[in-house]
Amino acid sequence: MAAHPISRTLLRITTQQANQISLPLSHHLKPNSLPNSWLVGHRVSLHSSFSTPKPLQRPHRPITATISFSLPTAWSRRAIKSFAMGELEARKLKYPNTGTEALLMGILVEGTNLAAKFLRANGITLLKVQEETVKLLGKGDMYFFSPEHPPLTEAAQRALDWAVDEKIRSGEGGEITTTHLLLGIWSEKDSPGYKILATLGFNDEKAEKLKSLSSKPGSEEDP
Structure with a gap:
């Protein structure tokens, strides 16, 4: 089953003096593939056009602003933000x-979603997850620089796919939320996210309780 995309934005302006942009701007769309298989985006190229410079005025250099992004089709804005925070x-x-x-930490960093509130109510905080992550995976090399968008591990990819599939199986309308994302993490039994949750007291009973809470009208605040 094809996985669903999630929003990601990257803006790069190649110029030394971005404040010298002249309008109007023209743009066109081109297909572009992003690193993860479930991310399909578009590239928007904006090329500025300039009028003839006035006498004694230094001509402006043409600039190119490139925006790469993936349009969200089914994910809630809080789930999208949680994913971005997980990358960070x-x-x-x-x-x-x-x-x-990292996805688990992203949910807690976003903080306003139902899954994060449920985790905190059960004593699972961002600080505790960070501490358990370092215990389990160790500290990164201080001389290593992570890519701007660290690629998903196989377990993280499967967790996201599970979230999509679970939403489809439910037959319900609406978007994929952070609750689906958290339960997707819990479905990956051998993953670091699952082990950290289990260490901090999360279990199948609590997973079912969260699922039940999210199905109640008005309880899932991930529009």
């Missing part, structure tokens, strides 16, 4: 990949 946590720890442990 992986980079902070100087890890080469975004694993299930």
Whole structure:
């Protein structure tokens, strides 16, 4: 089953003086493939056009602004932000990949979603997850620089795919939320994210309780 995309934005302006942009700007769309198989994006190239410079005025250099992004089709905005925060946590720890442990931290960093509130109510905090992550995986090499978007581990990829499949199996409308994402992490029994959750007291009973809470009208605040 083809996996669903999640939003990712990268803006790069190749110029020394970005404040000298002249309008109007013209743009066109081109297909572009992003690193992960479930990310399909588009590349937007914006080429500025300039009028003839006035006498005694230094001509402006043409600039090119390139925006690479993937349009979200089914993920809630909080789930998208949690994913982005997970990538950032992986980079902070100087890890080469975004694993299930990073996705878990991303959920807690976003903080306003139902899954994060449920975890905190059960004593599972960001600080505890960070500490358990370092215990389990160790510290990253201080001289290593993580890529801007650390690629997903196989377990993290499967967790995301599980979230999509679970939403489809439910037959319910709406978007894929952080609850689906957390339960996807829990489905990966041998992954670091699962082991950390289990160490901190999460279990199948709590997973079912969270699932039940998220199915109640008005309880899932991930529009």
